[in-house]
Amino acid sequence: MVQVAVTSEPLDPASLGRELNAGSAGDGAVATFTGLVRAHNQGRQVRFLEYEAYEPLAIKALKRIVSEVEAAWPDARLGIHHRIGRLEIGDASVVIVAVSAHRAAAFAACRYAIERVKQIVPIWKREHFEGGEVWLEGATADPEDQDARQAAYRTACA
Amino acid sequence: MRVTVRLFARLRDLAGTGELVRDVPEPATVRTVWASLAADIPGLAQYEQTMSVAVNAEYARMAAAVHDGDEVAFLPPVSGG
Numbered sequence: 085m086v087q088v089a090v091t092s093e094p095l096d097p098a099s100l101g102r103e104l105n106a107g108s109a110g111d112g113a114v115a116t117f118t119g120l121v122r123a124h125n126q127g128r129q130v131r132f133l134e135y136e137a138y139e140p141l142a143i144k145a146l147k148r149i150v151s152e153v154e155a156a157w158p159d160a161r162l163g164i165h166h167r168i169g170r171l172e173i174g175d176a177s178v179v180i181v182a183v184s185a186h187r188a189a190a191f192a193a194c195r196y197a198i199e200r201v202k203q204i205v206p207i208w209k210r211e212h213f214e215g216g217e218v219w220l221e222g223a224t225a226d227p228e229d230q231d232a233r234q235a236a237y238r239t240a241c242a
Numbered sequence: 243m244r245v246t247v248r249l250f251a252r253l254r255d256l257a258g259t260g261e262l263v264r265d266v267p268e269p270a271t272v273r274t275v276w277a278s279l280a281a282d283i284p285g286l287a288q289y290e291q292t293m294s295v296a297v298n299a300e301y302a303r304m305a306a307a308v309h310d311g312d313e314v315a316f317l318p319p320v321s322g323g
Binding site for chain 1: 248250251252255292293294296299300301315317318319320321322323
């Protein structure tokens with residue numbers, strides 16, 4: 085099973101969920117987060133997005149997030165697939181699936197993972213909007229920044 | 243010695259290329275490579291406080307040593323998701 089992936093192919097949340105669930109010992113909860121390309125951003129009418137990644141490091145960062153989740157929620161299993169290339173409005177850019185015995189860990193692991201994706205995975209999006217284009221810039225990626233990690237954990241468990 | 247530099251997103255646009263080869267004197271750190279690059283490419287310097295760096299596809303610090311043949315990447319703030 086491909087637990088983490090960076091791909092130019094369309095994402096399939098159901099298939100990732102099935103793969104994570106295969107062989108499970110009767111877990112009771114699956115939480116899925118799917119991020120979609122929004123039509124509006126900061127008052128701009130978005131035409132499409134273009135994602136790029138530093139792929140070898142992005143894969144390592146995604147694996148790191150899986151390890152962090154396994155440490156914080158030992159009974160949870162996590163998968164993260166991120167798409168790159170040109171994405172149209174409504175396309176799925178990221179899919180995160182967390183499987184666990186109970187809902188609390190599944191929800192928390194899923195939320196933690198998307199927060200960490202936005203903090204430490206070297207992926208960028210260029211927004212093409214009506215009237216121009218701009219590279220969006222969010223967090224300075226630093227996996228060792230414990231404040232950021234704690235912030236993601238607090239958000240996940242709020 | 244010679245290193246391969248990788249640039250992404252806006253840094254790539256500013257440089258006009260995502261990959262270039264750079265000769266730097268030994269001993270060198272990531273900072274040596276960055277200083278040499280920023281001196282040649284207008285606009286890069288503004289990213290010094292906000293970017294991340296990687297050596298051979300592992301996150302690193304500006305003070306990290308670089309060696310002949312290494313790949314040094316400069317990463318603007320990320321925006322995945």
